[in-house]
Amino acid sequence: MSLIERAVARLSASGRPLPSFQGPALVEEGIDAAVAVAPNVAPAARSAPALPPDRSLGAPVSLPLARMRETGLLIPAARATQTGQEFRLIKGAVLEAAIGAKSRKTPRERRIAVASALPGEGKTFCAINLAVSIVSSGEQPVLLIDADMIRPSIDRHLDVGGIGGLVDAMKDESSVFPLIRPTDIPGLHVLPAGASLAHAGEYLASRRIAQLLDAISAVYPEWIVVLDTPPLLAVTEVRSLIKHVGQVLLVVEAGGTTRRSIQAALATLPEGTDTRLVLNKASSQRRRYDNWYGY
Numbered sequence: 001m002s003l004i005e006r007a008v009a010r011l012s013a014s015g016r017p018l019p020s021f022q023g024p025a026l027v028e029e030g031i032d033a034a035v036a037v038a039p040n041v042a043p044a045a046r047s048a049p050a051l052p053p054d055r056s057l058g059a060p061v062s063l064p065l066a067r068m069r070e071t072g073l074l075i076p077a078a079r080a081t082q083t084g085q086e087f088r089l090i091k092g093a094v095l096e097a098a099i100g101a102k103s104r105k106t107p108r109e110r111r112i113a114v115a116s117a118l119p120g121e122g123k124t125f126c127a128i129n130l131a132v133s134i135v136s137s138g139e140q141p142v143l144l145i146d147a148d149m150i151r152p153s154i155d156r157h158l159d160v161g162g163i164g165g166l167v168d169a170m171k172d173e174s175s176v177f178p179l180i181r182p183t184d185i186p187g188l189h190v191l192p193a194g195a196s197l198a199h200a201g202e203y204l205a206s207r208r209i210a211q212l213l214d215a216i217s218a219v220y221p222e223w224i225v226v227l228d229t230p231p232l233l234a235v236t237e238v239r240s241l242i243k244h245v246g247q248v249l250l251v252v253e254a255g256g257t258t259r260r261s262i263q264a265a266l267a268t269l270p271e272g273t274d275t276r277l278v279l280n281k282a283s284s285q286r287r288r289y290d291n292w293y294g295y
Contacts, residue, residue, distance in 0.1 A: 107217035135187035149200030152193030165194030
């Protein structure tokens with residue numbers, strides 16, 4: 001019987017629980033520990049094993065960077081733009097609330113819902129740009145989720161439609177991780193919406209969405225999760241989703257969103273929600289002063 005087998009036998013006899021894998025870091029730690037106990041293991045055995053199937057991510061996807069640039073979306077290593085500067089300011093406030101000195105540093109604080117009162121106000125544009133801005137500086141990896149399963153837009157903007165997504169993970173008990181796609185933007189991962197369903201909004205009010213978010217946070221606790229949600233006044237179930245995030249960015253269309261719509265959208269949010277307003281589609285002079293509001 002080897003040293004490792006004898007150690008496992010002693011643990012079993014003592015009634016103490018055997019170690020369990022909690023995520024990628026512990027998988028690597030377990031391999032290092034085994035090599036330390038059994039020094040005759042060949043060096044090749046030191047490489048970390050693949051994650052278990054239910055935690056393995058899907059195949060990487062290439063994003064349409066040229067088209068993204070043409071439509072005003074940020075891409076890494078591009079020349080500096082005013083949009084990029086504005087999203088650096090937004091990113092700074094979001095990360096401070098998520099992982100800053102005064103943050104409670106819980107998984108919920110790392111989840112940011114990008115919402116709007118009504119359709120067409122630019123929430124998807126802001127969600128994508130926020131995600132790219134965060135990963136461009138190498139500060140934190142990001143998971144961008146298209147949670148607007150009724151009218152998905154991230155799928156279209158990033159060419160990730162037709163490959164499965166959140167709807168598929170919500171419909172059955174299969175793992176969400178194979179549906180998450182790494183991209184060719186380092187640090188950026190995408191969970192598409194999947195097939196569009198007219199009644200998909202009902203999923204947002206189910207326990208399943210909370211289970212999926214908690215599973216993602218448990219396996220990849222370092223990820224910032226950005227969710228592009230349905231409009232608050234168009235899909236009532238999104239209010240249930242908001243309960244599982246720590247921050248909300250409410251996108252306001254300059255000259256389009258009315259004060260009444262803003263007030264109605266804010267009223268749908270749970271009391272105490274950390275909410276900020278982002279002014280979108282503003283003239284360059286106006287947005288220089290009015291782009292960012294904190295509440």
